[in-house]
Amino acid sequence: MATLKDISNIEDIKLMVDTFYGKVRKDDLLGPIFNEKLQDRWSEHLEKMYGFWQTILFDVRAYSGSPFPPHKQLPVDKTHFDRWVLLFNTSIDGLFSGTITEEAKMRAANMAYMFNYKIDYFRNPENH
Numbered sequence: 001m002a003t004l005k006d007i008s009n010i011e012d013i014k015l016m017v018d019t020f021y022g023k024v025r026k027d028d029l030l031g032p033i034f035n036e037k038l039q040d041r042w043s044e045h046l047e048k049m050y051g052f053w054q055t056i057l058f059d060v061r062a063y064s065g066s067p068f069p070p071h072k073q074l075p076v077d078k079t080h081f082d083r084w085v086l087l088f089n090t091s092i093d094g095l096f097s098g099t100i101t102e103e104a105k106m107r108a109a110n111m112a113y114m115f116n117y118k119i120d121y122f123r124n125p126e127n128h
């Protein structure tokens with residue numbers, strides 16, 4: 001098998017994001033949540049995610065939002081975040097390999113953990 005290249009430019013990021021959200025849209029658990037929320041705003045979401053990953057991986061100022069707030073009220077728990085990470089890792093492992101690829105998976109897993117932790121925290125009335 002030919003060696004996979006590392007994620008190295010915006011075209012690679014677009015391929016990673018498009019492949020991942022292609023799987024997400026078809027996923028029985030995550031698809032309905034994204035489709036319900038995004039409706040006809042998918043292309044806007046994908047553009048935003050190209051910028052987000054450029055900022056994370058290449059230190060380019062393409063994204064300047066706050067990633068967590070849009071997730072705060074979503075009907076999700078650890079099961080959803082585990083599936084999100086699984087789909088992300090399988091998408092990326094089929095396309096790339098290398099230092100930046102590992103960095104992307106690590107950053108994604110860390111954020112999934114943190115989002116889930118915060119959602120859990122805010123859901124508990126004792127923490128308000």
Ligand code: HEM
Binds near residue numbers: 038
């Ligand atoms: C259960 C897992 C997840 C679900 C269901 C989910 C769902 C969504 C949805 C529906 C939006 C669009 C919100 C809107 O525009 O109205 C969104 C935005 C976003 N998501 Fe997620 N997400 C998940 C996990 C993650 C993780 C782990 C990351 C981090 C790598 C992430 C990063 C982002 C970012 C950066 C945005 C754009 C925020 C902005 O508007 O500035 N998401 N997500």
